[in-house]
Structures are given as structure tokens and as C-alpha cells.
Amino acid sequence: MITVTKVHKTYGKKETAYEALRGVDLAIKDGESIAIIGKSGSGKSTLMHLLAGLDHPTTGTIQWDDTSLAEMGENKLAGLRNRHIGFVFQQFFLQPTLTVLENTVLPLKIGGVSPSARKARGRAALEAVGLLDKANNRATDLSGGQRQRVAIARALINNPAAIFADEPTGNLDTETGQQITELLFRLHKDRNITLVIVTHDSELARRCDRVIHIQDGKVVK
Amino acid sequence: MRIPDYISTAQTNLSRTKLRTFLTVLAFVIGTFTLGMTTAFSQGLRTYINTQISAYGQPDLITVGLQSNQVQTSSSGVPYYQSMRHVTSSSDRGKSYSLNQQDLQKVTAIPGVVAAYPQYADAAVDYISYGTAPKYIMEALQASYPQTSVQLAAGHFPTAQQTNGIVLPYPYVEAFGAQSATELIGKTATIAVTSQATQQQKTFQVLITGVLPDTAHVPSPYVAYPTMGAIVEYEQGSTANYNGIAAFTSSTSDKANRQQVKNALQNDGYTADTYDDLLANYSRPLNIVTYGLDGFASIALLAATIGIVNTLLMAVLERTQEIGLLKALGMRRRGITFVYLVEAMSIGFWGGIVGVLIARILGIIANPILSKTLFKGIGQTHILAYPLPYMAAIVGGAMVIGLLAGTLPAIRAGRLDPIDALRRE
Numbered sequence: 074m075i076t077v078t079k080v081h082k083t084y085g086k087k088e089t090a091y092e093a094l095r096g097v098d099l100a101i102k103d104g105e106s107i108a109i110i111g112k113s114g115s116g117k118s119t120l121m122h123l124l125a126g127l128d129h130p131t132t133g134t135i136q137w138d139d140t141s142l143a144e145m146g147e148n149k150l151a152g153l154r155n156r157h158i159g160f161v162f163q164q165f166f167l168q169p170t171l172t173v174l175e176n177t178v179l180p181l182k183i184g185g186v187s188p189s190a191r192k193a194r195g196r197a198a199l200e201a202v203g204l205l206d207k208a209n210n211r212a213t214d215l216s217g218g219q220r221q222r223v224a225i226a227r228a229l230i231n232n233p234a235a236i237f238a239d240e241p242t243g244n245l246d247t248e249t250g251q252q253i254t255e256l257l258f259r260l261h262k263d264r265n266i267t268l269v270i271v272t273h274d275s276e277l278a279r280r281c282d283r284v285i286h287i288q289d290g291k292v293v294k
Numbered sequence: 295m296r297i298p299d300y301i302s303t304a305q306t307n308l309s310r311t312k313l314r315t316f317l318t319v320l321a322f323v324i325g326t327f328t329l330g331m332t333t334a335f336s337q338g339l340r341t342y343i344n345t346q347i348s349a350y351g352q353p354d355l356i357t358v359g360l361q362s363n364q365v366q367t368s369s370s371g372v373p374y375y376q377s378m379r380h381v382t383s384s385s386d387r388g389k390s391y392s393l394n395q396q397d398l399q400k401v402t403a404i405p406g407v408v409a410a411y412p413q414y415a416d417a418a419v420d421y422i423s424y425g426t427a428p429k430y431i432m433e434a435l436q437a438s439y440p441q442t443s444v445q446l447a448a449g450h451f452p453t454a455q456q457t458n459g460i461v462l463p464y465p466y467v468e469a470f471g472a473q474s475a476t477e478l479i480g481k482t483a484t485i486a487v488t489s490q491a492t493q494q495q496k497t498f499q500v501l502i503t504g505v506l507p508d509t510a511h512v513p514s515p516y517v518a519y520p521t522m523g524a525i526v527e528y529e530q531g532s533t534a535n536y537n538g539i540a541a542f543t544s545s546t547s548d549k550a551n552r553q554q555v556k557n558a559l560q561n562d563g564y565t566a567d568t569y570d571d572l573l574a575n576y577s578r579p580l581n582i583v584t585y586g587l588d589g590f591a592s593i594a595l596l597a598a599t600i601g602i603v604n605t606l607l608m609a610v611l612e613r614t615q616e617i618g619l620l621k622a623l624g625m626r627r628r629g630i631t632f633v634y635l636v637e638a639m640s641i642g643f644w645g646g647i648v649g650v651l652i653a654r655i656l657g658i659i660a661n662p663i664l665s666k667t668l669f670k671g672i673g674q675t676h677i678l679a680y681p682l683p684y685m686a687a688i689v690g691g692a693m694v695i696g697l698l699a700g701t702l703p704a705i706r707a708g709r710l711d712p713i714d715a716l717r718r719e
């Protein structure tokens with residue numbers, strides 16, 4: 074359960090100050106899928122970053138269950154992201170120098186998991202997204218859809234409580250986008266993972282349990 | 295991350311921009327190579343000097359003289375007469391005086407001195423002859439004592455019983471037509487000296503007991519001190535005056551023991567030159583040169599350090615997005631900083647290893663050439679020496695310098711805001 078209470082987020086100072094979020098209240102239940110939609114610059118990405126503990130609100134609180142993210146230090150937040158959150162980005166953010174398997178297990182490597190355990194879990198995650206046969210390829214050898222599937226495998230690797238996806242289909246053609254959508258929702262249902270998607274894609278938004286519209290830093294419906 | 299992961303990540307990162315890494319490492323190599331060569335040269339030279347000195351001095355020998363203030367001098371600067379004292383040499387630093395039987399007794403009585411012998415003025419030899427070989431000129435003789443034991447190419451120093459023993463300089467082996475040094479041991483040779491008083495020549499039979507090593511500078515031949523005394527007495531008419539006294543400490547004495555004996559001698563009005571003084575005299579200028587050379591090499595390393603800072607700052611800038619991703623995936627600030635520190639240390643490591651290896655290879659090539667030309671006659675000694683601890687210290691030092699250079703870029707990488715980093719596209 075993620076609870077957002079009266080969250081404001083201001084960037085810059087004084088004259089150049091820009092208020093990205095102006096009082097957001099929101100509750101996301103465990104295992105729920107939720108789409109955050111809005112125009113670019115509406116503050117939807119900012120909201121996602123705050124939810125995932127990548128940034129702190131200027132005022133207001135964000136709680137994961139009973140714990141306020143503001144009370145956690147940088148290191149604890151890093152640990153939270155490392156063990157309980159998966160990220161999927163529009164630009165995939167795969168490391169070109171690493172193989173598909175190495176990209177997949179990056180969060181485990183950061184978390185200090187042993188190489189043998191990494192390999193086993195990495196292969197399982199790649200199998201879940203249907204890319205086990207590409208495990209030893211370079212990430213750069215893959216198509217856009219395949220890259221996003223690797224990114225999803227990377228998001229899955231820690232058995233996360235929640236996956237945050239920022240425009241996951243934004244860089245893909247319609248058909249590939251559809252496949253990625255299917256994959257995300259299958260995993261969400263099968264594994265009861267909370268899914269938070271920031272998107273323009275109305276098709277993708279419609280599949281979610283709930284759609285939040287953000288406009289000028291406020292939730293409008 | 296685990297330590298091996300940090301190391302492998304750093305290596306992967308370095309291999310991404312191969313040319314840049316190569317150039318940065320190359321700049322470092324210039325410094326570590328220079329440092330390797332100066333170390334090799336000074337270490338080799340030190341070993342070389344020690345072998346050379348071992349042909350002259352021996353650790354338990356202390357050469358004793360008289361302090362010049364022991365002879366009373368008139369206000370005009372001219373010393374008063376004193377029985378059994380002569381001026382043996384005079385320089386701008388003062389006069390040296392002869393020693394006598396009483397001095398010998400006093401020196402022998404000093405605790406720590408196991409034996410003391412008179413040192414005569416060098417005895418000039420007319421010629422030495424051996425078998426059918428031609429007569430040869432020989433350098434002035436020096437005395438050998440039962441305790442004398444510097445390193446020899448063959449044989450040994452005359453024992454107490456071999457009162458007419460001689461130890462020849464190495465070149466006489468070939469001069470006498472012998473195949474090897476050992477061939478001469480136990481053979482008899484004849485030396486001739488002329489009396490300064492009567493101008494008559496006399497010959498002495500000497501027993502060859504040893505041959506000195508083949509060193510760059512040819513040392514004087516040693517003659518057992520009883521024969522030395524006889525030669526000097528014949529040549530100069532008297533042995534009442536000594537140039538100095540050879541005092542021996544126990545053969546197991548260490549530097550501290552020798553210093554104690556030296557202090558005791560000085561308190562009794564004598565000068566004392568120990569083996570340690572001899573070594574120090576040679577190593578002091580060598581140390582100064584070494585520090586100077588190392589200083590220049592360090593300047594090269596310093597310049598390379600700026601290269602590391604530059605390379606890593608660029609890398610941090612290029613990998614902003616990647617750093618953002620690592621942070622999003624839960625890597626702590628400390629972890630990011632550590633990745634870049636390890637990367638900086640790796641540059642130092644590779645720079646150190648490559649520099650030292652090149653220096654070593656150059657040594658393999660240059661050593662045989664040097665020992666045949668510039669440093670002829672050094673035998674088995676290599677003029678370029680590469681002691682492992684020194685070479686390891688150079689690599690270690692390069693890593694520390696790399697680490698220091700990496701501090702600024704690494705801290706900067708750790709401070710990057712993941713949001714800013716990920717937004718950049």
C-alpha cells in the first residue's frame with residue numbers, strides 16, 4: 074500500500090521556482106495496476122519518481138505501508154529500490170558493454186548476491202520474458218521489443234512488490250508495444266505485483282485497474 | 295556490490311574507451327618506467343659498490359690513527375718534538391702522525407678489540423717473478439692478518455703459520471700464464487725489493503695462497519704481515535713507526551658493537567674508520583643521485599595524474615545516464631564513488647605493471663651490454679637490479695597516486711542526482 078498525502082514538489086528557487094506537483098493525494102493498493110496519464114510537463118513523471126523514492130517531495134508525505142519515505146535515509150531508500158522495486162524505462166537503459174544476462178542481474182550485482190545465485194535467478198527471469206536463448210548476446214544485438222523485455226526481466230529479478238514503468242511502449246511500434254503490454258499485465262496478474270505505469274498510450278492505460286489524470290500538477294480525476 | 299564485482303566493473307569500464315585508457319595509462323607508464331629504471335640503476339650500483347668494497351674492506355676491521363690534537367703544537371702551528379712520533383702525511387685538514395708500539399698496546403687493551411696489528415707504509419716492490427713468466431711490476435704491498443677475510447676468487451688468505459703467504463690480484467693469473475686462479479695456489483713466487491739505505495736488491499720467496507676477485511679496480515696484493523714487516527724493515531731500515539693500526543673486532547660484531555669500539559678508540563685520542571664509514575662514504579653520493587632521479591620520475595608521474603583526473607571526469611560526464619540507472623537500481627552513493635576509485639586505481643595499477651615490465655625487459659637487454667662495456671669486470675653482478683619489493687612498491691605507489699587522482703571525479707560521480715541523470719536524453 075502506497076499512500077500519498079498532500080504532496081507538493083517545487084523545482085528551482087525563488088523567481089525561477091516551478092511547482093511540478095501542487096497537492097496530490099493518492100492511495101495505491103498492493104497488487105493494483107494504475108496508469109498515470111497527462112500531458113508532457115503535467116508532473117506525472119515527477120509523481121512516479123517520488124513514489125519510487127528517487128526524489129523527495131517538497132512538502133507532504135509518501136508512505137510505503139507504515140513507513141514514511143522521508144524518514145528513510147539515502148542508503149535505506151537505495152535498499153528499498155534495490156530489493157522491492159522494479160523499473161522499466163522508455164529508453165530501456167541497458168548497458169551496451171554487458172550481455173543480456175549481465176544486464177538482467179544488475180540489481181542483484183548491486184545488492185551483493187553471489188555470482189552463482191545471480192546466474193540462476195537471471196536465467197529464470199529471462200525465461201519468464203521468453204529471452205533465455207539470447208542470454209549471452211550483447212544487449213545491442215537485440216531489437217527494441219527484445220530490449221524492453223530484457224528491461225522487464227531486470228525489473229523482475231528481485232521479485233519486486235511494485236514495478237514502475239515510465240512510457241514502457243513509448244519507443245516501440247504498435248504491435249511490439251502490444252506484446253510488451255501483454256507481458257507486463259501477465260506478470261502483474263501472475264505474481265500479484267503492483268504496477269504503476271506513466272503513459273500517453275490510451276490502449277495501455279485502459280488495461281489498468283485505475284487511471285489517474287494529472288493536469289498542472291494536480292489529480293483531476 | 296562485492297569486491298570482485300567492483301574490480302571487474304572497473305576493468306569493463308576502462309575497456310570501453312580503449313584508446314583513451316591506453317593514452318592515460320601510457321602517460322603513467324612514462325613515470326613508472328623512469329622510476330623503475332632509476333631504482334634498478336641505483337640498486338644495481340649499490341650491489342656493485344658493495345662487491346667492490348668487499349674486495350677492500352672487511353666488516354670487523356677498524357683502521358686506527360692518531361687524532362691530530364694528541365700532539366701539542368706551538369702557537370706558530372709547528373708541533374713540538376715527541377719521541378716516536380713523525381708526520382706521515384700533511385694536508386689542508388691537518389697532519390697525520392705515526393703510531394708506535396705503545397699505541398698498539400693501548401689499542402689492543404680496548405674492550406671489543408680481539409687483535410691489533412701494525413700497519414706499515416706501503417712497501418714498493420721492484421718486480422715479481424713466477425716460473426718462466428717474465429718479471430712483472432707489482433703494486434705496493436699491503437699486509438694481511440690472520441683475521442683478514444675479504445672475498446677471493448680462489449684460495450684463502452695466509453694462515454698464521456703461512457708467514458710468507460701472498461694473495462695476488464686477479465690479472466696476475468693470466469700474466470703468469472696460468473689457466474685458472476686455482477692453478478697458482480700453493481706455488482711459490484719471488485719478489486724483489488731495494489733498500490733505500492744501501493740501494494741493494496734483495497729477493498723474498500712468497501707462497502701464493504689466494505687470488506683476489508676480478509673487480510673493475512685492481513686492489514693491491516696482500517702479503518702476510520710478518521713478511522710485510524721484513525720487507526718494510528729491509529726497505530726502510532726500521533719498523534718502529536706505523537702508519538696506522540689495524541684493529542679487529544669479533545667476527546660476529548654488528549654495527550652497534552663496532553660503533554662502541556670506535557667510540558672507545560676516539561675517547562683514547564685515536565681516529566677510527568670502520569667498514570660502516572667506508573660504506574657510508576660511497577652510499578651518500580649515490581643516495582643523493584637516487585633521490586634526484588626519483589624526483590624527476592615523480593614529476594612525470596604527477597603530470598600523468600592530471601591525465602587520470604581528466605579521463606575520469608570525462609568518463610563521469612559520458613556515463614551520467616548509466617550512473618543514474620545504477621542509482622535507480624539501488625546502488626548507494628558510496629558504491630558509485632567506489633567504482634570510480636577502483637577505476638582510477640586500475641589505471642595506476644596497469645601503468646605501474648607495464649612501466650615496471652618494460653624497465654625489466656630493458657634490463658635483460660642492457661645488462662649484458664653494460665657489463666661488457668661501461669662496467670667491465672664486474673663479473674656476475676648485474677648493474678641494473680630489480681628487487682621484487684621495490685618493483686612492487688612502484689606498482690603500489692602508482693595505485694595510490696591513481697586513487698588520489700580519482701578522488702575528485704569519484705566524489706562527483708557519487709553526487710549525481712539519479713533524476714537529472716535519467717532525464718538527460
